[in-house]
Amino acid sequence: MTDRILTPDELEAALRAIGATRYHNLHPFHRALHDGKLNKGQVQAWALNRYYYQASIPAKDASLLARLPTTELRREWRRRLEDHDGTQPGTGGVARWLKLTSGLGLDSSYVESLDGLLPGTRFAVEAYVQFVRERSILEAIASSLTELFSPTIISERVAGMLSNYDFVTEETLAYFKPRLTQAPQDSAFALAYVRKHARTAEQQTAVLDALKFKCNVLWSMLDALDYAYVVPGRVPPGAFHPDPQA
Numbered sequence: 001m002t003d004r005i006l007t008p009d010e011l012e013a014a015l016r017a018i019g020a021t022r023y024h025n026l027h028p029f030h031r032a033l034h035d036g037k038l039n040k041g042q043v044q045a046w047a048l049n050r051y052y053y054q055a056s057i058p059a060k061d062a063s064l065l066a067r068l069p070t071t072e073l074r075r076e077w078r079r080r081l082e083d084h085d086g087t088q089p090g091t092g093g094v095a096r097w098l099k100l101t102s103g104l105g106l107d108s109s110y111v112e113s114l115d116g117l118l119p120g121t122r123f124a125v126e127a128y129v130q131f132v133r134e135r136s137i138l139e140a141i142a143s144s145l146t147e148l149f150s151p152t153i154i155s156e157r158v159a160g161m162l163s164n165y166d167f168v169t170e171e172t173l174a175y176f177k178p179r180l181t182q183a184p185q186d187s188a189f190a191l192a193y194v195r196k197h198a199r200t201a202e203q204q205t206a207v208l209d210a211l212k213f214k215c216n217v218l219w220s221m222l223d224a225l226d227y228a229y230v231v232p233g234r235v236p237p238g239a240f241h242p243d244p245q246a
């Protein structure tokens with residue numbers, strides 16, 4: 001528990017300190033991805049597993065949307081659903097993520113089937129969806145605050161992957177461009193909400209813990225990839241096996 005009630009600025013500083021020490025840009029698998037140290041099969045495994053996160057984001061946002069008490073809050077949160085699900089077939093973030101996986105040579109129906117998913121990815125993503133469904137609105141909104149830190153990692157990723165992998169093109173990475181404007185808009189709203197509504201020491205502790213939890217979700221997804229796809233012979237039964245000729 002925070003030992004006293006923090007001012008909104010102090011709370012924001014404590015949230016940013018969590019990102020600075022726990023966000024997934026610090027994970028060795030991400031470092032390797034961005035620095036061009038992975039082979040094509042390993043990049044495919046990353047994109048295939050991350051698909052489940054992307055595809056689950058609108059479900060978690062819909063469960064929160066249903067609980068929001070005012071028109072203003074619902075209108076704001078509804079935009080996230082449109083960003084991810086689009087307004088027409090083939091539009092939105094989930095469809096753009098499939099362009100990334102097919103640009104990397106993966107069959108979209110295989111990706112969408114989730115058959116090749118790592119068990120660790122499944123458990124981590126489901127834990128996030130369940131957290132948002134079951135915790136307070138304040139904690140659910142706070143858990144989205146990793147997006148405060150995502151524009152930096154996305155810029156690093158796009159520059160690093162374009163310069164380091166000949167199988168990656170600007171078109172393949174088109175998913176990320178709109179996120180550079182969407183994520184700051186989303187996180188500015190979520191941060192303002194948390195600054196305003198986390199007033200007691202209990203609430204402030206809950207908000208800080210929600211962000212730590214979310215950093216752990218993202219971290220454990222990368223742990224699962226790191227375990228399965230870096231040292232040979234560790235792909236769990238049923239999970240995606242990269243084609244050695246890819």
Ligand SMILES: O=C(O)c1cc(C(=O)O)c2c(n1)C(=O)C(=O)c1cc(C(=O)O)[nH]c1-2
Nearest residue numbers: 057093143144145146147150153154179218
């Ligand atoms: O590329 C990334 O590293 C990254 C991180 C995050 C995040 O920090 O949760 C999100 C995204 N991307 C993203 O594309 C996205 O749509 C998204 C939604 C959310 C969320 O928690 O609601 N996080 C993220």
